[in-house]
Amino acid sequence: MMLRFWGVRGSIAYPGPSTVEFGGNTPCLELRFSEKNRLIIIDAGTGIHPLGNRLVSEDIKKGPISAEIFITHTHWDHIIGFPFFRPIYIPGMKLKVYGPITFEDDSLEKVMGDLLRYRYFPVLHGELRADIKYFRLGESKMDLGDGITLKTKYLNHPLLCLGYRFEFDGKILCTAYDTEPFRNIFSMDEKAADTDPIVRAEEDEAARKENEKLLDFYRDADILIHDCQYTREEYLSSKIGWGHSFFEHAIDSALAANVKNVVLFHHDPLRSDKELILLEKNCQKLVKNQRDLNIVVAKEGMEIEL
Numbered sequence: 506m507m508l509r510f511w512g513v514r515g516s517i518a519y520p521g522p523s524t525v526e527f528g529g530n531t532p533c534l535e536l537r538f539s540e541k542n543r544l545i546i547i548d549a550g551t552g553i554h555p556l557g558n559r560l561v562s563e564d565i566k567k568g569p570i571s572a573e574i575f576i577t578h579t580h581w582d583h584i585i586g587f588p589f590f591r592p593i594y595i596p597g598m599k600l601k602v603y604g605p606i607t608f609e610d611d612s613l614e615k616v617m618g619d620l621l622r623y624r625y626f627p628v629l630h631g632e633l634r635a636d637i638k639y640f641r642l643g644e645s646k647m648d649l650g651d652g653i654t655l656k657t658k659y660l661n662h663p664l665l666c667l668g669y670r671f672e673f674d675g676k677i678l679c680t681a682y683d684t685e686p687f688r689n690i691f692s693m694d695e696k697a698a699d700t701d702p703i704v705r706a707e708e709d710e711a712a713r714k715e716n717e718k719l720l721d722f723y724r725d726a727d728i729l730i731h732d733c734q735y736t737r738e739e740y741l742s743s744k745i746g747w748g749h750s751f752f753e754h755a756i757d758s759a760l761a762a763n764v765k766n767v768v769l770f771h772h773d774p775l776r777s778d779k780e781l782i783l784l785e786k787n788c789q790k791l792v793k794n795q796r797d798l799n800i801v802v803a804k805e806g807m808e809i810e811l
């Protein structure tokens with residue numbers, strides 16, 4: 506399995522002098538499976554634009570291609586690049602798009618298709634030349650053929666958001682793009698002092714179990730790509746409930762789930778290159794005397810052979 510990162514930034518694209526090294530594009534990851542002629546893409550953030558350019562200039566030149574896009578959820582930073590993905594304008598291109606349904610219960614096709622309406626964009630979804638099919642996903646296990654299996658798991662985010670676990674050739678890749686620790690939401694409430702202690706204990710237990718299920722989902726992964734939008738201080742001061750993790754949580758999860766490599770991902774748009782270099786060093790210090798866990802801060806253009 507070969508991974509290539511085309512976008513690692515969260516929330517909004519942020520190109521400029523402060524993000525030259527780690528990149529400003531929003532999430533898009535390319536997966537290739539050795540000798541299987543399969544192309545899987547996770548998310549269609551702005552990073553899918555340069556990926557599409559590469560496909561047009563190299564792969565499609567040799568003949569029509571197929572690809573599968575797995576959308577983690579339909580927040581803008583994860584889908585906004587879709588109308589700019591050049592292969593969708595090319596006849597013969599076959600595309601399957603998978604993703605979770607929204608709480609409004611609109612179909613995935615409608616949510617994605619709405620990006621291509623005249624109020625937002627000069628081309629309509631119905632005018633696209635590629636053969637595009639949409640598939641709704643929930644929590645499941647799928648055999649994708651060619652020896653590739655996929656497990657999906659809901660993460661903790663304000664909108665249904667899926668984590669993906671791909672297994673191929675004895676290797677495991679897990680993604681937890683937009684997620685924060687499950688918690689007892691009532692214990693954050695000041696009035697909660699009046700709450701029945703038994704009810705509170707049950708809710709604490711429910712949150713603990715959900716966190717445990719997530720660790721099972723990550724268990725023994727060779728690579729875990731995990732949300733690290735905030736520092737612990739930022740998270741605790743004003744970001745609880747916004748659906749994102751902090752560096753220490755990503756690392757603790759990786760350690761607890763016996764992960765080999767954790768890739769810190771979904772960088773805050775205001776996180777500069779200098780800050781990310783420093784955070785990477787500090788995170789490596791954190792695990793220095795613990796189990797052997799390799800920590801990498803995701804960078805645009807980064808390739809990993811698994």
Ligand SMILES: [Zn+2]
Nearest residue numbers: 515516582683
């Ligand atoms: Zn996001």
Ligand SMILES: [Zn+2]
Nearest residue numbers: 578580662683
């Ligand atoms: Zn999100």
